[in-house]
Amino acid sequence: MSQPDDAPILAVQDVSRRYSVRGGVRQALRGVTFTLAANATIAIVGESGAGKSTLTRLIAGFERPSTGAVLVDGAPAAVAPGKVAPVQMVFQHPAEALNRFASVGASIGEPLLRAPISRPERQARVEELLGMVGIDPARARDRPRAFSGGQLQRIVLARALAAEPRLLVCDEPTSALDVSVQAQIVNLLLELQEAKRFACVLVTHDLAVARVLADEVLVLRDGAVAEHTPADAFFEEPRSAYGHDLLRTTAAQTLNAPLRAAERVK
């Protein structure tokens, strides 16, 4: 972990979320509590339906908890119209996250429209952001369709960081990408976090990606926290039986180095 400040950037306090569904109520989250220090990364893992997406929406402020509180930098998480959200998001499918009729430069510059800077300053900032994520700044005028999936995810990262958020939420940021591109995006996230100092909530079903990026692992099951463990300890020995199961199924489909034939699934 890179020297976290003392105050947590994110505090999730006894959060529950219920949805009314036909014929009753669905409890998507129950009593979830954790904090995240500045500059640290927490991986939220679990299977489909565990509540990962709900928790993400609450942290981003798209929704409010039924009970409990989500505090970002001490204030309740909420998106307000006309304001740049304090929490920025990176999604699984970058092509869907960008306006395909706007140049990528315009998309990246959008969070800066309200900043008290001149147009040329904004343009310079966009170019700087593009360079930071490894995209040729001269391509700021190109539309999304001119880029590959990996390049688009870099552009989405540039836009998310334009507003200099203190918290970034990445929802399956690499699962739609090729292995080689996935490694590039993982490395870019590490590099940017070092340079820009933001905390990160990483939602993933891929424990191998969590292994590289995360300082802590939070396992969700049926909307509740099954365990919350420092990453090194989790990958050594998960505390919960369910965490064990998750790690084992991941190991059954991950390349292990050095490769061991004995570990092929029988």
Added chain:
Amino acid sequence: MTAVSGLGVALRRPGGETLPLVEDVSFAVAPGRILGVVGETGAGKTLTMRATLGLSAPALAVTGHLTLPDGDVVDLADRAAVRALLGDRLSVVLQDPLGMLDPLFRVGDQLIEGVCRAGRMTSGEARGRAERLLEAMGFVDVAAVQRLFPHELSGGMAQRVATALAMMARPSLLVLDEPTSALDASVRVEVMRLVRQLAAEERIGVCLVSHDLGVISHFADALMVMYAGRVLEARPADEALHAPAHPYTRALIASSPSLDAPRRRPLPVIHGAPPVPGTWPGGCVFEPRCPRAADRCRGTRPALEPSGAGTVACHYRHDAEDARHVTA
């Protein structure tokens, strides 16, 4: 053995020119075995498989031959002839399993429809087989599943129903194109386990297409690594994964995230991007990204040559041992 030889796919351009997309791909799948086909997006995996199944777009020119286990040979250029085998001796499970199911019909009726219409089985035989396959796919209450409509299936259930559907006619070759990428890890492993068991029992050859070496490393018997529309390495899976001979295979393995990786340490990456069709280098197609590249690689394109129990297209395939620790 189901074998494809000399498969090529090219885009017909106005004016009679063609742009090659896949060149000279050959592979064989033994009954009951799984061939893993890996490569990055654009390597030609899906084009190769679609051509093998007679499903290429009309604008594409396909060449090559398909040999079936009984010795029948089909010209892949004759799409209609190949497609006539689809659903019978060839079969496929697509990435989106729900897309294979008709929303208006119950699961049980869909499973038997194809084989009955083709006159391969009586409806009684087909019902019996459908039940057996659903059981083999891990369903406990088979009768209840058969009464469901597709929208009532979860992702994992739909995947298993689609796989059972693809196996109904007992095909010689079953293609699974990124079959499990939408599933949870536990469901994914379970489905692949069931597929492997059933394929072995019924002597179905399987092509498992994926960009994810992880799944392939655990389930494939043989590995075919594709890049820029061709095969770079094709060997028994254990051999290819333990002692990869092509620098591209080595780099793919190195860049796959692993559970033993140290925290916050950058992963080895393959720099750059694969070349798009029309810009393939004249020498080795991987040369611009290859840590091992030398003058010879720029000058001459290496052919697929024997290496171990398989083939490798690299001038330095015999140096694999010393180069094993070099990553990009």
